[in-house]
Amino acid sequence: MEQNISQAVIRRMPRYYRYLGELLDAGVERISSGELSKMMHVTASQIRQDLNNFGGFGQQGYGYNVQFLYDEIGKILGLNKMHNVILIGAGNLGAAIANYVNFEKFSFRMIGLFDVSEKKIGNKINNLEIYSMEELPKFLKEHRVDIAALTIPKEYASEVAKKLVDLKVEAIWNFAHVDLEVPENVVVQNVHLSDSLMQLSYNITQK
Amino acid sequence: MEQNISQAVIRRMPRYYRYLGELLDAGVERISSGELSKMMHVTASQIRQDLNNFGGFGQQGYGYNVQFLYDEIGKILGLNKMHNVILIGAGNLGAAIANYVNFEKFSFRMIGLFDVSEKKIGNKINNLEIYSMEELPKFLKEHRVDIAALTIPKEYASEVAKKLVDLKVEAIWNFAHVDLEVPENVVVQNVHLSDSLMQLSYNITQK
Numbered sequence: 001m002e003q004n005i006s007q008a009v010i011r012r013m014p015r016y017y018r019y020l021g022e023l024l025d026a027g028v029e030r031i032s033s034g035e036l037s038k039m040m041h042v043t044a045s046q047i048r049q050d051l052n053n054f055g056g057f058g059q060q061g062y063g064y065n066v067q068f069l070y071d072e073i074g075k076i077l078g079l080n081k082m083h084n085v086i087l088i089g090a091g092n093l094g095a096a097i098a099n100y101v102n103f104e105k106f107s108f109r110m111i112g113l114f115d116v117s118e119k120k121i122g123n124k125i126n127n128l129e130i131y132s133m134e135e136l137p138k139f140l141k142e143h144r145v146d147i148a149a150l151t152i153p154k155e156y157a158s159e160v161a162k163k164l165v166d167l168k169v170e171a172i173w174n175f176a177h178v179d180l181e182v183p184e185n186v187v188v189q190n191v192h193l194s195d196s197l198m199q200l201s202y203n204i205t206q207k
Numbered sequence: 208m209e210q211n212i213s214q215a216v217i218r219r220m221p222r223y224y225r226y227l228g229e230l231l232d233a234g235v236e237r238i239s240s241g242e243l244s245k246m247m248h249v250t251a252s253q254i255r256q257d258l259n260n261f262g263g264f265g266q267q268g269y270g271y272n273v274q275f276l277y278d279e280i281g282k283i284l285g286l287n288k289m290h291n292v293i294l295i296g297a298g299n300l301g302a303a304i305a306n307y308v309n310f311e312k313f314s315f316r317m318i319g320l321f322d323v324s325e326k327k328i329g330n331k332i333n334n335l336e337i338y339s340m341e342e343l344p345k346f347l348k349e350h351r352v353d354i355a356a357l358t359i360p361k362e363y364a365s366e367v368a369k370k371l372v373d374l375k376v377e378a379i380w381n382f383a384h385v386d387l388e389v390p391e392n393v394v395v396q397n398v399h400l401s402d403s404l405m406q407l408s409y410n411i412t413q414k
Contacts, residue, residue, distance in 0.1 A: 008215075010409050014402035018384070041386075077405045078412030096300035097400070106401055107408070147407065171411050173404060177225070179248075187414065189407035193304070193398065194313055195221035197380060198284045200354065200396035201314070202217050204378050205285030207394065 005053050012050055013073055015040065020070040032063035079107040085173075086112035086145050088160055089152035090120050090130045093175060097149055098125045108147070112139050133160075140167045147171045154178040212260050219257055220280055222247065227277040239270035286314040292380075293319040293352050295367055296359035297327050297337045300382060304356055305332045315354070319346055340367075347374045354378045361385040 019040055023031060037044040051069075054076055074080055087094050090113050098110050113130045115121060121132045131139065139145075148169045150157055157176030164172060171187045174180055180188050226247055230238060244251040258276075261283055281287055294301050297320050305317050320337045322328060328339045338346065346352075355376045357364055364383030371379060378394045381387055387395050 007406075010406055011402070013409070014399070014405040015386075017405065018402075076409065076412075078408040079405065081412075083408060083411070091303065092299050092306060093303035096298065096303055099299060100400065106405070108404060146411065147404075170414075171407060173407055179222075185414070187407060187410045189403055189410065191398070191400065191403050192221070193307065195218070195225075196396055196398050197315060197354075198221040198224065198286065198313070199214075199217055200378060200380055200394060201285040201290060202220070202283065203394045203396065204290070204353065205283075205288075207377075207392070 009050055009053055012042075013077055016047075016050070017070065017073045017077060017079075020066055020073065023066045024070055028066055030063045031066055036064070081107060083108045083146040084111045084144055085109060085147045085149060086114065086139070087149040087151060088114045088133070088136075088164075089150065090115040090117075090123075090125060091151060094149075094151040095125050097151055097175075098128065111143060111145070114139075136163070137167055140169070145169055147173055149173040149175070151175045216257055216260055219249075220284055223254075223257070224277065224280045224284060224286075227273055227280065230273045231277055235273055237270045238273055243271070288314060290315045290353040291318045291351055292316060292354045292356060293321065293346070294356040294358060295321045295340070295343075295371075296357065296382075297322040297324075297330075297332060298358060301356075301358035302332050304358055304382075305335065318350060318352070321346075343370070344374055347376065352376055354380055356380040356382070358382045 019036065033044040033047045036047055040047070051064075054072070071080075085108050087098055087110060090098070094113070094115075098113060100110075110126070110128060113125055113128050114133050114136055115130050116133050120130050123130050148164050148171070150160060150172055152160060154176045157174065157178050158180060161172060161174070161180045161182060165182055165186055170185060172180060172182070172189070174188055174190045175193070177192055177194060179190070182188055226243065240251040240254045243254055247254070258271075261279070278287075292315050294305055294317060297305070301320070301322075305320060307317075317333070317335060320332055320335050321340050321343055322337050323340050327337050330337050355371050355378070357367060357379055359367060361383045364381065364385050365387060368379060368381070368387045368389060372389055372393055377392060379387060379389070379396070381395055381397045382400070384399055384401060386397070389395055
């Protein structure tokens with residue numbers, strides 16, 4: 001049932017998860033798709049359709065149990081497991097990502113920082129020491145690493161991605177402005193900031 | 208002809224722009240949709256369909272003129288105009304965004320940095336001084352500001368967005384992990400990092 005769900009639906013799930021988390025924090029126990037629809041500015045039918053992809057969760061006339069739905073979506077998103085993350089490139093963006101305090105809450109744990117700059121190696125971000133890239137193979141032997149975040153200039157990204165793949169890293173969170181060529185078993189999630197800015201520029205232009 | 212184009216198509220346009228820019232840098236003058244298809248790992252028919260939304264640009268049997276297509280997509284994305292950008296929140300993420308060297312090339316210019324922290328006010332990032340939030344109204348009177356980037360914690364984002372809207376800023380590039388409620392004439396483009404990380408986590412889980 002969880003197979004072949006479109007990435008468009010998947011892209012919307014974290015937003016449901018976020019709103020349900022806020023409802024939980026506010027002590028709300030049940031919510032109808034109509035109420036959720038108003039909060040999230042999407043149609044109730046869209047909500048029902050999206051959640052039906054995963055088998056529903058709602059009881060006719062009773063709405064959704066917020067805690068249950070939150071937990072189930074969390075499981076769908078794989079947030080019931082802790083993911084160990086390393087980061088390559090300890091510049092400003094890397095520091096921002098490493099400091100990201102929500103990581104822990106959202107089941108992600110930053111366990112290693114790497115850089116090539118002599119100036120940065122040995123410094124700490126959020127109590128984690130920055131290692132040289134030479135230490136990467138040893139680190140990967142000694143730690144389970146689920147995700148590598150790439151916050152390096154695009155000129156180096158392909159080379160570093162290849163190295164990560166050779167060292168059996170199977171998921172890359174890529175901030176470098178380039179599309180990485182990786183084998184099929186490696187998952188890449190891109191955050192291309194300038195693509196986002198161009199989309200904004202388009203929407204300004206169309207007004 | 209440029210009306211009512213889906214955001215899915217728009218999301219793909221910056222990627223075309225990026226590949227065409229690389230082809231230009233490499234001195235390539237013409238390219239067929241088939242060749243572009245191989246480079247970009249999308250079908251040639253998808254490429255033709257996407258570009259037909261904007262009136263085509265290709266000549267049967269001759270492929271696309273790279274420079275022409277690059278310029279036209281640039282115009283569609285509004286990149287033929289310079290956009291003045293300010294940034295609210297000069298932390299690590301803000302510094303990363305402010306340093307984003309491609310801004311200039313891509314027709315975006317960072318012209319003002321703002322923060323509430325006494326420690327940061329007066330410091331410089333990339334030769335721009337960080338101002339206090341109290342100076343924002345005066346700054347907005349004296350400068351044309353096209354986009355405000357919000358790199359602040361989500362607790363403050365709604366309040367600051369409201370202030371920006373009151374001061375007639377009409378486009379927000381939002382990095383705060385919250386959906387902003389703004390009037391219809393204001394464009395918001397979100398970069399929700401943890402949504403992206405959760406999508407990655409989902410794709411890992413599905414493997």
